[in-house]
Amino acid sequence: MQTDFPTKRTSRDALKDKTEEERTAILQHNREQYIMRSKRANEVYTIKTKSHPIGRSLAIQLHKTYVSLIGNHKNTGIPNISKDGYTAVFRCVVGDEIWNFSTRNPLGAFKELTDLCEDIANDVKENKKDINEDEYVRRLEELMNAKSL
Numbered sequence: 001m002q003t004d005f006p007t008k009r010t011s012r013d014a015l016k017d018k019t020e021e022e023r024t025a026i027l028q029h030n031r032e033q034y035i036m037r038s039k040r041a042n043e044v045y046t047i048k049t050k051s052h053p054i055g056r057s058l059a060i061q062l063h064k065t066y067v068s069l070i071g072n073h074k075n076t077g078i079p080n081i082s083k084d085g086y087t088a089v090f091r092c093v094v095g096d097e098i099w100n101f102s103t104r105n106p107l108g109a110f111k112e113l114t115d116l117c118e119d120i121a122n123d124v125k126e127n128k129k130d131i132n133e134d135e136y137v138r139r140l141e142e143l144m145n146a147k148s149l
Helices: 020-044 056-072 108-127 133-146
Strands: 087-094 097-104
Touching (some): 056 087, 056 097, 056 108, 108 133
């Protein structure tokens, strides 16, 4: 979006030597660019929902993995700072609560889980009816065992 709809610098230092007309023009230009970014983002980043029934063993293993990863996550150390990339959000129902975990540019177990979920989504898109659930259960079990969860 920044490339397609660039803005002009509006820091105090960048604006101090500008006339009132120049400042107004810059701010108007930036407003228009932000509006265009927002419109494009709504087109490009709209989440599409698709339902696909899965078997009991995959459902159980997905739930166990989500609960374990979210429940055992310790947010320690210095976080990676990123101005680009993507955010992964994991949610699951535990009892009568909804557990959430959001991470920017996931690493480690969350990166593996993100990749696995993307593989499932792509498999559903491509195959429509049958996905290899046994393969996904195996990968989830390996993830759980590797991370000692």
